[in-house]
Amino acid sequence: MRVTKKIKAEQLRRLSIAYAGEGTMLKYTSPFTLLVAVILSAQCTDKRVNIITDRIFPRLDTPEKMGALTQAELEREIHDCGLYKSKAKNLLGMCHMLSEEYDGKVPEDFDKLVKLPGVGRKTANVVRSVVWGYPAIAVDTHVFRVANRLKLATGTTPLEVEEGLQKAIPKKDWSAAHHWLIWHGRRVCHARKPDCETCILQDVCPSCTVSVPPWKG
DNA sequence: ATCCCGAGGG
């Protein structure tokens, strides 16, 4: 099927209704704690991250406090969320840079954020969008997969898909759309076995695998 | 077995 501008708008309209009000499940109390939570969330469920952050943030909620730990100590604190060595190393580097160059405060500037150890394009977009309300579409594994399947935006790299989505979606909806696509990816449009049977986008999705989808029958 | 709101390094 040919995914026209009109069909993209319909895809977005339905997603916006289905996932209205869904946001991040990560718990945080400041820009710094959200930044840490997002970094910990790589290859890990939000629920698991929240268990860890509930435990550590009462003691380690600033770059100064967290940056005072040794690598081994921080590894032990975050061990259960996986990738713990690289995350601990990056978090320490990030804390030190925040303390030394930014007076312990998380910068709002995108280019400054992505220079922090462990902070890439996706993390920077999430933090800017959630904390300060900047319009941004963070392209993670879900957004990348769902956007390509819907042909809402296509591309072989996250940046390509991000730029495509920016053209396909009104700017005021960028931050919300990021969450719509994530939740659709989590609940329905799974990586391996997408649940097309229960999908609300069957007739507007070019990748629908239902044997006789409405638009073929 | 397969996937989870990635990023750094080679």
Added chain:
DNA sequence: CCCTCTGGAT
């Protein structure tokens, strides 16, 4: 460009 890092949930 591809590889590696990693425990937990299902």
